[in-house]
Amino acid sequence: MTGIYGASWLLIAVPLAGAIVLLVGGRLLDRVGHLVGCATVIAAFALGVAVFAATASDPATDRIHQVPIFTWIQSGTLNIDFGLFVDPLSLTFVLLITGVGALIHIYSVGYMEHDPDRRKFFAYMNLFVAAMLLLVLGNSFVTLYAGWEGVGLASYLLIGFWSDRPAAASAAKKAFVMNRVGDVGLALAIFLMFKEMGTVSFSGVFAQIGTLAEQSPGTVTVIALLLLLGACGKSGQVPLQAWLPDAMEGPTPVSALIHAATMVTAGVYLIARTSPIYDLTSDGRLVVAIIGTVTLLVGCIGGCAKDDIKKVLAYSTISQIGYMFLAVGLGAGVYALGILLLLCHGFFKAGLFLGAGSVMHAMDDEVDMRRYGGLARKLPITFVTMSCAYLAIIGFPLFSGYFAKDPIIEAAFAAGGLQGTLLGSAALIGAGITAFYMTRLMIMTFFGEPRWKQLKTAYGQDYHPHEAKLVMTVPMIILAVGSVGAGAYLAIGDRLATWLAPSVGPFEEPEPPVSAGVITVGTLAVVAVGVFIAYWIVGRRPVPLTAPMPVTPLVALARADVGGDAINETLVARPGIWLTGTLVYTDAKGIDGAVNGLAATLGGLSGRWRHWQNGYVRSYALSMFAGTLGVILLVLLVRFA
């Protein structure tokens, strides 16, 4: 493979080289670390644009390129190439990752300015970009898995970036372990594919999956469900969602890039990428759609009760990814809708997080929205950019969320029957709750009394909110522009769907039982109700500085992370700790105790011999015993032979 495709390995290599240089270079590079970090990601973006342009100029039938690099693992009939799969779907992600990644890198220059470990931060961010690009560009399930775990590692390092905070350390470990649970699913799916089809490359599996579906349709469903388990872990979907809110312990740019715009959407990528598998299993698709629907509701509910601005956004991310899962679960023809929401979400959620970071920056790292209020005047740029993102996420007409979410709700209704009604209604209600919690966030942060005026920071000083520097606001403005316009640009004329067709199949306009216009109006009405309720509850009277108590059981549940942590604690953590304690005790007292008991018995025996032999034998008596045993066995054996 020559030309621009042959050079596409540089997409991964350049950010990776940046990470390695920054890590190995040590403190020598402290002054320029952020520049190296930004430059490599921007270079990757430029290269991504070039590859994209080359592909777009190819005829639609010739847009999938295999780029072999070297043989990675070969043993027997297992043959895994380290190669790239450059197609419209992977290129879409490449542009998202490097584009949003570059913006967030630039923002971080300002955000992390005073951190003594800024160089390390950029090294990890570069590592993340490289791993994420490997995830989307790899041409086999194993290269995908490598990227998959690689982004998990970068996420671990960045959540735990402020490693001296115990909460950050715990959150990092929790994220990694819960991701690993999902990874087991992905790994088992790979094993099963190899066992059944003898191949683990995308092209090989997609070529054989039809044969497998004829022989054993159940196996295809099992593969689909195992892949889904992996997707749930990475994307914070129920039942593996509990790590994502905790992951907000990381610096805010990390939350924006990894835990909103890119890494957590990897699950959606996985399902869209493996669309040939999901196309063959309606059961598998239905489970995806159900998981997505449950998650979008759980995320919404969790988002309503949090006072920590980043946790609200984290639950919002869980919920939005639920919408994407719902979309890709609806199957053939509408994969593109999931990707459309994913891209729009990349803009508006990254914008919201960067805005939240700007607010925190202004407020001495305060995250409690109850201590904010009236910040619109102090932070005008932040306010305007976040407002654009806000209108996008609630699906305000003509903003990008509108173009993405509305068709998903229509497609859910179009699934037909009870199933369609349930999925569609849940998605509709979710839109209303989204409007509620996002409006609540905006009101508590930017409107009302400036509650911070009466308060002191954690270090006993007054708050002096100020707008961020240009290096931070410019990326926010660009993301705001994307939040406004990306949806229209990508959706009108089915531009994105047509582009993705070679990868995920042609787009089919969903045909809901009632006309699309009715659903659109209905959605807008529900959203309006959500906005109004938020205003009614938080907008009309002063926000109390502490969360009101007591509350209804529903609010209590939402505050308690919708039960996620409690379930993990009861089902996994406590039994695990108990089992560990028991086994450690058994090992020391039981198994080793038996061994030592035997030794002591023999030792007593040898003690007598010692008197007789003047203490010369000592422990070697045991060896005599063992020797006798051996000789007896030998005699037996020889007779046997």
Add this chain to the structure above:
Amino acid sequence: MNDSLYLPILLLLPLAGSVVVTGMSGAPAKTVKLTALGFSVVELGVAIALWVAYRSSMGTGDTAAPFRETFSVDWIPSFGVSFSLGVDGISLTMIALIAVLVPIVLGASWEEKLPAGRTIGGYFALLLALQAAMIGVFAATDVFVFYVMFEVMLIPMYFLIGAFGGVRRAYAATKFFLYSLLGGLLMLASVIGLYVASGNVLPSGTFDWEALRSIASQIPESTQMWIFAGFAIAFAIKAPLVPLHTWLPDAGAEAPIGAGTLLVGVLDKVGTFGFLRICLPLLPAASARLSWVIILLAVIGIVYGAIVAAGQSDLKRFVTFTSIAHFGFIALGVFAFTTQSIAGAALYMVNHGIATGLLFIVVGMLAARGGSRLIGDYGGVWKVAPLLGGMFLVASLATIAMPGTNSFISEFLVLIGTFTRYPGWAVIATIGIVLAAVYMLWVFQRTMFGPIRGVGVIGDDFGLDARVPVTVGGPAGPSSTGAPEYQPATRGTAVSTAAAVDPAEDSHAAPHSRAAAVRARFGDLTGREIAVVTPLVVLIILLGVYPQPVLDVINPTAQRTMVDVGFTDPVPPAAGPIVGGGQ
């Protein structure tokens, strides 16, 4: 016989080094250490030459011959014993591992604090002697020579633990010795059994591996079962498999860092190597019949080792339990009888030696600074010693088989190969990868993350030596009323006061000046230490990204072993025309 001198040189060179170093008792310590290091580096050079020669001869000459670079002289003609050496792909990679590890281990032990009255010369001499014996085990192509080397290997290790180890060294060494002796005796019985059984088929008995392999199918299955049992117990003790593992945590924890690294990194692999070299090819019927026993123990070991590792409070014991879990993977791969699982197991033996070698050495460097092996005595080390923390991270990632590290390749091969034959067992084993993340990251969190705290890091007022005093001295052994109790020290008070002070102090005021003060006391890696760990880090990443050169060496031997044991890989039911094509 086409005699090659590589292997005799590899065997004799460290032995000569050992003798020379022992003879230099009057010389300055530095000269002695440099001499030992010189021998090990030359040895590494010879091993590299052997590797190059082997690679260039692959696919040429008699491709059916199992061994290359063979060397043979008569030893005890009346019993048909000849001193035969040779390598196949699997033993070659193990010999290469030994040759790489020994100079690193010597470097890591450069400033080892030895018990009173011991000299560094004696320590290094024993390490070189151990190297010779280990090379002998992997190079032996005569079952009797294999047995002799297997036993000889015990002696330097016994003294390394017993004379140079930690506080409970006498107990640990005796336990190690007795376990090994028991295994060795059972193995001797089986070796003789093999000889007698071969005498029933051939005109006279033989210990020659190739001759034994050629008649393996003619030995009655019932006889094979008995012989297998003896070997299997010996190898299961050495590997070790649960429940024969309890000597390892004591031996590994009490051994000095250098010896411990070789113990866990190489010596234990003799067990799984024995399965591959002796059991599968020479006792195929018994191996097939009894594979379920080993697989069961292996899978139990994977889960059990991981869970018990999570509960350890002593860093070195922790490393040994993680290794017990990993040995489960190796044994599982060997007895799953697929090309991928066997090649993966062989690669795993090498990779584990590198990865755990690094982990063990880094833990040793940590313990040397903090004066304690207890996890609870550390906290926030990453802030204090970033390089040490970074190396610990690399070792941790290799331990949990993160893609990009060498361990991923081998664990993946073992699991995918096992899955094609025994999906159920593979599923349970795969859960091990979650458990690995749990135990490893938990230790990482407790030692490296969090506020700077712990008596190991910030010191305490009760004296710097935080080692647990244990109430046993001298060669107590089993003649006392039992084992000295293993007691994790109750340092909780000191630790918790330190932790309680921290948050306020650490959060904003002047964390960096404080960290700098602790850093000055604790110290990050020195130039020597960086030189010691760097080759291992490079190997971990290199073999994770580009493992194929090593797999190319191992694959033919794995396939030959499959033929020997009479299995073929399961055929995928829905395979395409180009099976396994990467494209």
